[in-house]
Amino acid sequence: DAGVTQSPTHLIKTRGQHVTLRCSPISGHKSVSWYQQVLGQGPQFIFQYYEKEERGRGNFPDRFSARQFPNYSSELNVNALLLGDSALYLCASSLATSGSGNEQFFGPGTRLTVL
Amino acid sequence: AQRVTQPEKLLSVFKGAPVELKCNYSYSGSPELFWYVQYSRQRLQLLLRHISRESIKGFTADLNKGETSFHLKKPFAQEEDSAMYYCALRGNTDKLIFGTGTRLQVFP
Secondary structure (H helix, E strand, O other): OOOOEEEOOEEEEOOOOOEEEEEEOOOOOOEEEEEEEOOOOOOEEEEEEEOOEEEEEOOOOOOEEEEEOOOOOEEEEEOOOOHHHOEEEEEEEEOOOOOOOOOOEEOOOEEEEEO | OOEEEOOOOEEEEEOOOOEEEOOEEEOOOOOEEEEEEEOOOOOOEEEEEOOOOOOEOOEEEOOEOOOOEOOEEEOOOOHHHOEEEEEEEEOOOOOEEEOOOEEEEEEO
16 A cells, blocks of 8 residues: 555645645545645644545635545645645545544645745 | 644754653643654654553653643664654544644754
């Protein structure tokens, strides 16, 4: 298993545009979480999905949305891009939604630059 | 408020020296605490968690509920320990709350 995969690796957009980021979890993992990591900061939680349902949402505007597909892959969508959306977007997968020992495995991230 | 604080952005030591990366947290309840590490050009990965009480790559961390701390320690640093280290907290959901990270540089 290649682990969590994300696409694309890098992306450059201009203000006002829309972007879709994709994530494939580890085989057998049903939960996917998205994090935003701005340069110099730690990852910040955006969403968690489990069994195609949203299970958690961080403090992000409605321009951010996500969904999970029947094969447990996930997309993160960001509308009306702002310069401040420039960041590394991380996807993490885990077996379940909570509980001790429920380790999250991170993907390599998608580097989004908004000009 | 739920918060993780890592006061040092950069910690530089020489090979063989002891290392302590500080982490303090704020959480009303009984959180799980983790240390994640990111080596150069690699993805974020779990180093250790407080419930495991194990030593990984010579690193240990003890949860001190009285001081709300979860400092990461290693008695003898190695050059390959150079990386970015993040302390993280998990409450009653799967959401991880990360600190801002500490870059550890180990010089030969």
